Amino acid sequence: MFLNPSARAITRAKRKTLEKFHFFNVYDSNDNVIGKRIAIKDILAESIIIPQLNSEEVVRMSIGIDGGGDDDKKSTKVVISFPDFESPNSKDNQHLVGIYFGPEDYISLKNILEPINIELSEIVSHGALTKVGWRQFELFIIGDLKLLKLVYGLQSNSATRFCLLCHATSDQSKHGVDVMPRTLETIRNGISQVKKRSTPSTRPSELARLKKNYGSVDAEPLLTCIPLSHATPPPMHIMMGIVNSVFTVLEKHNTQVAKELRKKAGIQDKYRKGFSGKECRDFLKYIEDNNYQGPCADLFLAIRRIQEYMKIGIEVDLKNMKSDIDVLLDLVRKSELELSIIPKLHYLEKHVVPFIESHKAWFSEQGLEHIHSQVNGAIRRIPPKGTSKYEKWSKYFMETQLMLNCL
């Protein structure tokens, strides 16, 4: 027989669960509370079901960083997930570590990531307690490339050396030149050179020149416990960037064809930047299923072939993947349209295959999207009144998410 628990019993159970976790505030530069975070060791000990692996086996843990939302609802989330566990991208496998409402900038990220970095450094050096005993961890990072560049103290995509993972310039990426990889060490060296050659009274233009000359660096890296060899080129963002850049060119040269294609593929014509991840997948499927032969068909089909390698749990034939990537890059370079080697194409050409080769996997950032849509749903339930709304929103969201993970 099942008993219906009373509301009071549910509240008591909830309180008892939440008591096991240490919550901390996240502040902005004026000491206002703009978010919350939880101790990662509490999450590992209390809410994560780690498969009964051999205790010698290292658990791979991915730190995801994602921003989203508009205006005052703009939020940045830090999430941990486990790429080798079952259904790694399902929403149950996304464990929220922290959230803040506010700008996606270095200072705000520093406020949330500094304590997280200390905790992660300890976990990576000594391991942590889990429900199945003490385990060692290997850390990866994944997320929006724009945010990851801030996290590692680098300048934006428009910088001379635009890449998170190597020192390529746009001219070098245009010609597919192999360039020296970035490491935490090269970034730190760049910053120390800039510091050595500047003073508080150095003119901003001179400071910008120095930063550019020392590898387009901007500030000290914030997550020093995850080497750049463990920064994942994010599959979904890479595909979205490439599909959207080709579609934009098609729209420019063949407005009518682009309009019809969009309609036939069932993608709504909204006033926004471009196709979402799902829309890209639907669009490429439409192109293939309907044997589309119009302008840019060869490019879209080449992208579609690469998309096939992104499925979870498939054994990737790296030789085939590399040759399919080369086909796409070749088509872009030879195209008569004004296609350029955008940064996402560079990541695809130079960094995806080496990542899969060294880690025998390609992790997806798709799970992060679930968290994002849940934030929007959750904060709608909390009226945006008072100056402490960010504190209320983040507390409510963290607690709800934690309860979901603990069920």
Ligand SMILES: [Zn+2]
């Ligand atoms: Zn690169």
